[in-house]
Amino acid sequence: MELHDMAAHCQTLDEVREHIDQLDRQIVGLIAQRGRYVSQAARFKKDSHAVKSPQRVEQVFAKVRALADELGANPHVTEQVYRAMIAAFIQQELAEHSALS
Template sequence: MTAADPSLATVRAEIDTLDSQIIDRIAKRQVQVIRAGVLKRGQAVETVHAPTRVEEVIDKVRTQAEFTGASPDVVEAAYRAMIGAFIALEVDVH
């Protein structure tokens, strides 16, 4: 390793910074998910699951991943996990 190579500690610190930014964005997304759940009150719980919308989001984020150089498979897996958790939260407020 040369002096120009980052240390593992430096790389991990950058990952920690990115994780903080991701968590901040997830919190902001959560606010909107809760708002959507409230707006869907009185509708069938199936409206919360919205499989067509889920696939629209997945298609969009896969395309964005390809454009930015991220792995579309990793992004899709992360989004499917996140969407599943948010659907459960939305059902609770629905």
């Protein structure tokens, strides 16, 4: 079963919003968890180029586009969300990496 098949069929806009609110809570929890791993990664990187890691970033974008296709998400939207998220995490990691130096 694909992820988009798992969405409840809502009868009202309030129902839609309730489901979106529940998903937002899960998504923010996952962002927090991802951020904790990003914080740990700063310890293992030698310099700001390693933090930015353009080759790794492009691998992540390719991976999430493929996951989007597999899971029934819009690949363009998924990539744009990840571009914004990774840019913010890079800034966080740069600050953390700098504090370790």
